[in-house]
Amino acid sequence: MEPSLARYIWTHTKKQQVWILVIVLLSMIPYFMSFDLPKLIVNGPIQGKGFEQPGATRPFMRLHYDLPFIGEVQFFSGFQLDREETLFALSLVFLLLVIINGLFKLYINTYKGRLGERMLRRIRFDLVDRVLRFPPRYFKRVKSAEVATMVKDEVEPLGGFIGDAFLQPVLLGGQALTAMLFIVVQNFWLGMIAAVIVVIQIVLIPRMRRRLIVLGRERQLTARALSGRVGEIVDGIGAVHIHDTSNYERADIAARLGRIFKIRFDLYQWKFMVKFLNNFLAQLTPFLFYMIGGYLAIQGRLDVGQLVAVIGAYKDLPGPMKELIDWDQARQDVQVKYQQVVEQFTVEGVIAPRIAALTIEDPGPMTNPLSAINLSISDDGGAMLIDHISLQVKPGETVALVSTATGGADALAEAFARLVWPSSGRVASGADDLLELPEAVTGRRMSYASSDVFLFQASLRDNLLYGLKHAPLTSVTYDGAAADQRDWDIKEAHRSGNTDLDIHSDWIDYASAGATGPHNLFEPVRRVLDAVALSRDILDLGLRSSADLTRHTELAARIVELRAALRTRLEHEGLSELVVPFEPGAYNKEATIGQNLLFGAAAGPELADRALAANPYFASVLTQSGLDRALYEMGMEIAEQAIELFADLPPDHQFFQQLAFMSAEEIPAYETLLQRLKNRPYETVSENDRAMIVTLSFAYIEPRHRFGLLSDELMSKVVAARNLFYENLPPELQNAVERYDPAKYIAAATVMDNVLFGRVGNNHPDAPDRIRSIVYDILDELGLYAELLDVGLDFNVGSGGRRLTGGQRQKLDVARALLKRPDFLILNRPLEALDQRMQEKVLRNVLEEARRDGHSPAIVWVVTNPAMGMMFDRVVVFDSGRLVEDGTQETLLARSGIFKQLVS
């Protein structure tokens, strides 16, 4: 990157800088005119100069010039206006100038702002572009949070400076020079005094500022390190808690903050010190003028008028000088910041732009063998991971790499994936060096998965399809406002040197997955998920999440059919008692009283959980149906029982998980409430207290809690209250609840709840598992399996994929590698989190899936268990960074070398 900020700015904005300078110079004309005008108004119409005679008029807007050789030329004789008219006219001109000046200012500031923001955008894009092209080893040394700070915060002040970068010195320098010249013209020696002081300022102040620059650099580095550490704490929070090192981290952060404080405070001290000196020097000049000039005047060697004029002119000098010095400080400040960032981003061996150039068309298959030629790889410490290895993998060949603990097979796999670069020798595809091939080839025709998986915080689907997003394949057509927006986007992107590729285009390369478009992409997706044995997990996720009905319409459309199929199936297997269905006219004993009353899914906060009992409309329904008192008494009974059972237990006791009515923290509150309300007639209990008690009854399930509180009478009253509730539901609550309707899909509920449309019996311990497998069967029979899988694919995997288990993440990574049907599939111990049996199963599936439809990719698999070698054409054995054996499984076993030892 360009090391000099000034040159960087000039290269990219010279036209704009010149333009804005011209505009600023132009704006000077009305600006100086508006200086002159007040004098005209006061002297003319107000004080009456030129209007001495009553009724006198003066020309207004007379245009005449004295031209050389020609004499006076009059273009316009002007309007004749009397005194008042002139006052109004001049005042209006003043107003006009105010507006013109304001508009100029507005235009200039906007222009400068836009210029700065564009440059900022350009710098940030350039930086991220470089990050994308850094050689792999760089990332071993740099903390992600530090890079993020550089891109986000450290270049930010540049935006504000760029608009003034060239304008300010020209303008202020011009002003200062004019004032200086004026002084010199008035009196040479006084001018020299002013000049000397200015020279001192110019020489001394930047010298003093050198320390400021040093401090500024330190401030930036320490702040960046701080953000790196904070990022580390967040990423490693597990380790912090496991080892009780939070206080060590506190101490570290405090120490860093202490250093930053010291640096910043030093910075302030110096800054104000410099300021003081600067001000002092500025004021020293008038002191010298008064003393020396005054002395000369007394001596009669200087004209008093000249002295006054010099002092008057000097007033205009410190202002621009001060601003110029401020500008210089800002320049140094951003220059330091810029250099710091550029230094960090200047790395040897950056990947050439052509390697990652956008390629829309299919690059065609890799038909050449992949070979390591005399390849050596060393780690950061210089230790040899693999040492002069030569190996060729032919297209279509399946190779197991077996390695002892220090064998180095994983380093070879990483080299094939271009994740590490050779220290000597090379990796080649045919005759081409692999590192010289465009990523468009290697990234599409080769795939790599390892146990070290990175997932983006997005849905499972996005992560799975990530490996197909190489280039925007469709051009989206926009109309109306969207088209204007797109035009603007493209124009602005160009102006800031950004790429104009459309993120909203369809980036998914369907063809490489063996599909022709979104409509039949699902088949290959399902196949790869089946191959890595991830489908079941995703189905489970799908069942437990609520479906997005705009996307999964079929599920909602066929819900009645689904529910009926489940009932029939359960009856058929004699399992009807496992699920108690919701029926509009009946009480569901396996559901809570609250669920029975609401008989719907709360879709907003108004009727959810604790808010239900306190909702005024709901409370009025309870009163009308005569339930208020019954439920209050029930709540009192529950409170008594719960407190009797749980009052002695410490609040963190695991039994509280069983207590559905209240949390451990609420026990004391309910204890006092119970004492207060006991033996109090119901009528005298306040609304709030009633709600507190009634709410307890809402969580009650008779078969589970077994307090014996539910009578037939109460059940029928609950059903009556339910109907009453929906009859008069006020409009503001219409959207707060979705009523259970056997014929309707409930958007707010999970897919499982929708299919069940009832509650699983509490006293069948294995019921949930059995029902789940029945539900899967039914979904498959009805052809809704794909739909459910699709719901599961909506699941957001969380930051770094942490909402998935390690095994799921690794399976997803393999599925992603498999989905693009590469010519070379490199798998580097990809399934370490799985047990041996599962690894073998997935291995078998993957080999089969990769060769589906006559495909025959080369597969290089670093296996965790040498016995897996039997599934490959060829086994290559590594020990201590050397290739020690190479052949088929049988020949190697016959040889009784290292492989045989490893297997046995």
Place this chain on the structure above:
Amino acid sequence: MLLKDEVGTLQRVPLFSGIEPTKLKLLAFTSDRVSYSAGQILFRQGDEGDAAYVILSGRADILVDSDSGPIKVAELVPNSIVGEIAILCNSSRTATVRAASPLEALRIRKDHFLRLMKEFPEMTIEILRVLADRLSHTTADLIDARSAK
């Protein structure tokens, strides 16, 4: 059957007979009420022991695997407890238990059971007493068996 009836049942189980009713109530409340139809398996020999079962109603067979298939070694009747050994000594199930009729049981989870023992020493002592009693019976039986040889 209500919680208080379950407490009554638990009191009739020798292991729990000396424990305060309020503690038994907590034990009952935190346990799961489970029902099985005839032929359903409560747990299998070799499984990890994760819970003990108190039979509330119905009968169950205790089966042990042998070369010639499962052999019934004992029958469980209401008010008896089964599976408590496995949760006390972290061993796997030594037999299979299968419902012989529709069965209602109280499933006491291992962690709950151990937690209760930790919290209420009087209960632990009571359980110790019963176990020691069993051991002395077993020892006496063993002596009888040896001397009979």
